[in-house]
Amino acid sequence: MLKIENLQYSVAQEGKTTGILRGIDLNVEQNHFMVITGPNGGGKTTLAKCIMGLAEPTGGSIVWNGHGLTHLSITERARLGVRYGFQQPPRFKGITVRDLLTVAAGKDLSHSEECALLTQVGLCAKDYLNREVDTSLSGGELKRIEIATVLAGKASLMIFDEPEAGIDLWSFTRLTETFGKLRDRRNATILIISHQERILSMADTILMVSDGKITGRGTPEEILPQITGETVCFCKALDGNAEGGAKV
Amino acid sequence: MNQIDKNLLETVASLHEIPEGAYNIRKDGKSEARNSTAAIQITPKEGVDGIEIHIAPETREQSVHIPVILAKSGIQETVENDFYVGENSDVLIVAGCGIHNSGSDDSAHSGVHTFYIGKGAHVKYVEKHYGEGEGTGSRIMNPKTVVYLEEGASMEMDMTQIRGIDSTNRETTIHVGAGAEVVLTERLLTHGMQKAESRVDIFLDGADSTARILSRSVGQDQSEQIFFPCMTGNEKCFGHVQCDSIIMGDARISSIPAIRANCVDAQLIHEAAIGKIAGDQLLKLMTLGLTEEEAEEHILNGFLK
């Protein structure tokens, strides 16, 4: 179980402190499939980074399966089975897709294991295993390789940050199948940050995060109608425009 | 040959045993073993230290190994080797130098390699420099390489120096004839107080000649590196220089690429970048379970591969 209590993340900017996460309390049951959504800038990535250890919270605690994560290094969290797929994955000169998958798996993979991993993200092993993870890859290709590195780890807590970003329609279909299988297997806790209705509708629970707080939590049936109803209403100015325009 | 010699040979020339084909193994200033084949003749030079390697035209799928090892502390030598590669041949030439210095005197090897590559011939040239030993004496290498590529000839040059050499001053000059091509890859890692300087001058003299320089380097600790790759286009040609360095610790790196066109149809490009390891690369590998040190090593290995 993932237990987050009163998580705070604030930064000092121009002399004053800005709260990016402002008291997040969250419990996620073992093998639960949760999709986190909310407006850009709401704090979703920061929350994920705090769980992985990529950002250091200014207050609160995170406990994963009884292990207090708050003071562990990134490496130690990874070894406890926590994995995070970056929203913006880095590129590496000279490191191939195969190298990266090997590191991610923590062992040499058989060819069929490598193929299976890449197929799950809609990539053909033959074309990609020996490609370097550098600027020669498109954003969508890089993103899918990133997802494969999370899958390779056989983690018990996997966090994906906008996995759909930059991915074409065909690969997206494959990706949703993969997430569907992950959910049905029920052997890992999955957190997916996403704005895609297809992914949101697969969730056991949808969590709404905005302005550094949890602003909603419920099943897709409960939450989806709210979201579609307020898509353009996160911003006051947009709100005004919407009223003047499209709304009857 | 003792264990130290064997280790050096394996590192610089990937040799576990006496190689097949033509070879000349030079140890502590003398030729230790030599073999010529019907197509590849190796003979000592008159008057100076060094050898001549004559490769007959149309020689294919053959190799020449000419490793040099300095195992005794304090040896200082200059060797001149000339390679004559016959037309339409296709050969692998493995040269390399390993220094084991366990004493307090400086060990230095200065090698001058001159290649005359005949029409339509292809050469793959692999050169590794390596140093080891617990002594206080410096390990110094100053290689000079001169290449003449005739019409339609091509050469791939892989030159590597990863750790171990305290001071190096490398000079490479290449003349590229009509339709000829050269691809030079240089990999360098310096650490401690090491100094490395590399000057590459490529002259694209023939019509439709092409050249690429890819230089990758890592500077650690207080080491210093200076690169001067220069590409001159005298005819319709294509040239590309790419220098990429990772800087660490208190190292200092200068990368000074130059391109010069003396013909309106010369197309020359240079790119140079120096930067530290990107933080998100380290973080990404740490999220996969590597420690920071392991992540760093993994990134450097990939970069220099």
Ligand SMILES: Nc1ncnc2c1ncn2[C@@H]1O[C@H](COP(=O)(O)OP(=O)(O)O)[C@@H](O)[C@H]1O
């Ligand atoms: N280290 C930081 N310094 C300053 N601002 C930050 C920092 N990290 C995040 N932010 C800001 O916090 C807000 C939330 O960011 P993020 O968690 O990336 O949102 P989301 O993923 O929900 O779009 C954004 O406005 C972002 O600019």
Ligand SMILES: [Mg+2]
């Ligand atoms: Mg985000």
